[in-house]
Amino acid sequence: xxxxxxxxxxxxxxxxxxxxxxxxxxxxQGTPPDMGDGQVAFNNACRTxxxxxxxxxxxxxxxxxxxxxxxxxxxxxxxxxxxxxxxxVWDKANLxxxxxxxxxxxxxxxxxxxxxxxxxxxxxxxxxxxxASGAGN
Ligand code: HEC
Numbered sequence: 001x002x003x004x005x006x007x008x009x010x011x012x013x014x015x016x017x018x019x020x021x022x023x024x025x026x027x028x029q030g031t032p033p034d035m036g037d038g039q040v041a042f043n044n045a046c047r048t049x050x051x052x053x054x055x056x057x058x059x060x061x062x063x064x065x066x067x068x069x070x071x072x073x074x075x076x077x078x079x080x081x082x083x084x085x086x087x088x089v090w091d092k093a094n095l096x097x098x099x100x101x102x103x104x105x106x107x108x109x110x111x112x113x114x115x116x117x118x119x120x121x122x123x124x125x126x127x128x129x130x131x132a133s134g135a136g137n
Contacts, residue, residue, distance in 0.1 A: 038129030041122045052133040066090050067131045082108035092127050099123055
């Protein structure tokens, strides 16, 4: 049984080099573009009033698992009666319309002041982010 010339020092150096290699690779790839862009778009348009964390209500209710959630259903959040009675299940299609123009989907809602996200591209990114975050990120 011979370890030859291999010293612990060499092993550590090799391990460290491998680690740096992996790290370099991760940095070169960056964050997946959709997720990164989506988060930025969400931060720009929504984060003033919303978080994605369960139970964390700000000016607006938290948006944890919003895709597939019933409207007006976060416990302990004081919704407008318009939102409480809207009786819709949020899916990607009605969320898209809602963030373009909230009043078109739930007339008289209290999501204000909110100008709407005019860019279809930004809306798509936000929706992808809402969906991905609901999956537990
Ligand atoms: C100025 C603050 C503000 C901003 C900015 C804002 N919201 Fe809201 N949002 C609210 C408030 C307040 C409500 C509750 C409305 C009500 O009760 O009528 C709400 C409600 C919602 C609801 C309904 C939630 C539920 O539980 O039924 C969704 C979905 C939503 N917002 C998504 C968004 C998204 C996505 C963005 C960004 C594109 C955004 N909001 C930007 C304040 C805001």
